[in-house]
Amino acid sequence: MTFLERTTDARRFRQWEGNVEADYIYTSGVAGERFFVALRDDGKMLASRCTACGLDYLPPRLFCEDCFLELTEFVDVPPEGRVAAVTMAHLDRRGTPLSRPQVWALVTFEGIRGGLVHRLLVPPAKARVGLAVRAKLKARGDRVGAITDIEGFEPVRS
Amino acid sequence: MRKVGVIGAGMTLFRRRLQETGKEMCFEATKMALDSAGLTRADIDMVVNGTAPDAFDGVHMKGEYLLDGCGGYRKPYTRVFTGGGTGVFSSIAGWWHVASGLADAVLVVNEEKMSSCQPHPQSVFAHIWDPILDRPLRPNLVWIFAMEMNRYMHVHGVKKEDIARVAVKNKRNAVGHPCAQLADPKITVDDVLNSEVMAWPVQRLDISPPSDGASAIVLASEDFIRRRKIKDRAWMSGVGWCIDSTMWTDRDLYFPEYVARAAQTAYKRAKISDPRREIDFAEPYDPFDYKELHHLEGLLLAKKGEAPILTREGVTERDGDLPVCPSGGLMGVGNPIAATMGQKIGELFWQLTNQAGKRQIPHEVHTGVAQAWGDLMPLWW
Numbered sequence: 086m087t088f089l090e091r092t093t094d095a096r097r098f099r100q101w102e103g104n105v106e107a108d109y110i111y112t113s114g115v116a117g118e119r120f121f122v123a124l125r126d127d128g129k130m131l132a133s134r135c136t137a138c139g140l141d142y143l144p145p146r147l148f149c150e151d152c153f154l155e156l157t158e159f160v161d162v163p164p165e166g167r168v169a170a171v172t173m174a175h176l177d178r179r180g181t182p183l184s185r186p187q188v189w190a191l192v193t194f195e196g197i198r199g200g201l202v203h204r205l206l207v208p209p210a211k212a213r214v215g216l217a218v219r220a221k222l223k224a225r226g227d228r229v230g231a232i233t234d235i236e237g238f239e240p241v242r243s
Numbered sequence: 244m245r246k247v248g249v250i251g252a253g254m255t256l257f258r259r260r261l262q263e264t265g266k267e268m269c270f271e272a273t274k275m276a277l278d279s280a281g282l283t284r285a286d287i288d289m290v291v292n293g294t295a296p297d298a299f300d301g302v303h304m305k306g307e308y309l310l311d312g313c314g315g316y317r318k319p320y321t322r323v324f325t326g327g328g329t330g331v332f333s334s335i336a337g338w339w340h341v342a343s344g345l346a347d348a349v350l351v352v353n354e355e356k357m358s359s360c361q362p363h364p365q366s367v368f369a370h371i372w373d374p375i376l377d378r379p380l381r382p383n384l385v386w387i388f389a390m391e392m393n394r395y396m397h398v399h400g401v402k403k404e405d406i407a408r409v410a411v412k413n414k415r416n417a418v419g420h421p422c423a424q425l426a427d428p429k430i431t432v433d434d435v436l437n438s439e440v441m442a443w444p445v446q447r448l449d450i451s452p453p454s455d456g457a458s459a460i461v462l463a464s465e466d467f468i469r470r471r472k473i474k475d476r477a478w479m480s481g482v483g484w485c486i487d488s489t490m491w492t493d494r495d496l497y498f499p500e501y502v503a504r505a506a507q508t509a510y511k512r513a514k515i516s517d518p519r520r521e522i523d524f525a526e527p528y529d530p531f532d533y534k535e536l537h538h539l540e541g542l543l544l545a546k547k548g549e550a551p552i553l554t555r556e557g558v559t560e561r562d563g564d565l566p567v568c569p570s571g572g573l574m575g576v577g578n579p580i581a582a583t584m585g586q587k588i589g590e591l592f593w594q595l596t597n598q599a600g601k602r603q604i605p606h607e608v609h610t611g612v613a614q615a616w617g618d619l620m621p622l623w624w
């Protein structure tokens with residue numbers, strides 16, 4: 086009776102192997118194109134501004150989710166942000182222990198709606214909410230226009 | 244049950260690949276629908292999203308992902324999914340939100356971004372099969388349709404050229420559609436018959452290719468429509484949906500019994516006793532040309548085996564006695580699965596409110612029926 090037995094090895098039964106393979110190409114969209122090109126070429130982050138409610142969206146969006154207007158105005162995100170929350174990852178996605186914990190943070194910017202999740206480039210003991218940080222970018226020639234053009238966030242004063 | 248009307252509709256271009264993200268496409272369609280109804284997002288009580296498998300866009304739980312583009316921010320929001328049937332079924336979900344009295348004004352927004360999936364969206368269809376009975380044989384979805392088409396042709400003695408006429412009609416009808424991907428004013432029956440064989444009897448031009456796109460409609464209660472003095476509205480007088488055996492091998496392939504049952508439910512609700520006489524035009528689901536014929540018979544608008552004859556005689560042309568797919572359908576406008584709501588429910592709204600432009604049926608029409616098919620079998624009108 087299957088319900089009453091327990092096995093961790095499906096191969097004990099008659100079985101077939103399968104693989105749901107799937108590959109994708111994602112477009113960054115109209116607003117995303119502006120964001121990633123500015124990041125790659127000018128090394129800066131853009132937000133899109135809703136002139137109706139005054140919100141500046143990071144990452145920039147084509148539309149204000151509240152007012153439902155198309156956003157065409159872009160503003161620079163302040164270079165300095167703050168850590169809003171942190172976590173130290175001890176296991177990888179498969180549950181294998183990492184050789185050293187990874188530090189991840191949610192970084193927000195004054196006056197900007199939203200924020201970015203990224204690596205926090207400090208030792209775990211130094212990771213804390215409120216830390217003033219800025220983006221550490223790859224060198225101009227290594228940037229391709231992707232979120233990984235940002236290596237992580239580092240303290241403004243170390 | 245309260246009376247429900249469609250008061251606005253919008254849709255994006257349908258293209259093989261669009262730069263816009265799924266959210267951005269949803270925003271464009273939703274904004275158009277709101278503008279056409281003369282409403283803003285603040286007027287909307289609830290939002291329904293319809294979108295097909297996550298595997299197409301390549302985003303898991305894409306209903307949540309698309310929420311902001313659908314106008315769902317801080318609103319009661321639901322995603323429904325019934326395969327290709329989503330093209331009509333999400334409208335039915337919107338209908339029950341309003342008919343039940345839960346909401347006065349509802350947005351229904353459908354989306355598909357199939358170009359994300361590489362090398363072809365067909366590749367993820369490989370995973371809809373039974374993993375033990377079917378997948379070891381490495382089947383292709385087109386095989387099922389080919390066998391269904393073959394069975395339909397065999398039972399009624401239908402000629403391939405009479406089926407090809409549907410592709411020709413719809414691709415020509417789509418010439419007046421501003422969103423169309425596949426309009427072709429010069430296409431002939433021979434073009435269809437000479438196109439590449441994919442899985443006999445299905446040839447390249449018998450099938451609508453995948454696409455990117457979004458569509459949206461606004462539904463409202465009779466009371467809301469009166470209060471806001473909204474002039475352009477099309478009433479949803481009946482809805483129905485039905486599913487057959489989960490095993491396609493157990494179905495009667497030559498006749499879609501599930502469509503007939505869904506249609507009977509909708510006709511009963513709408514107090515229609517003689518659909519062929521009381522319905523002025525139809526938007527049946529046409530991902531393949533033969534499917535339009537199959538579905539017309541399921542909708543009881545043609546006797547079994549009669550739909551190819553009606554097509555040959557020109558009855559289903561835009562200026563015929565029973566115009567079918569005046570939008571250009573999936574065959575002519577394109578097939579971003581769920582977003583085909585634009586050619587089905589959207590077209591009914593545009594035709595019934597005299598806003599179909601070059602596609603407007605030349606004679607007066609009062610009642611239309613739209614239908615979509617997927618794993619589930621919904622129908623609307």
Ligand SMILES: [Zn+2]
Pocket residue numbers: 135136137138139140149150151152153
């Ligand atoms: Zn705003």
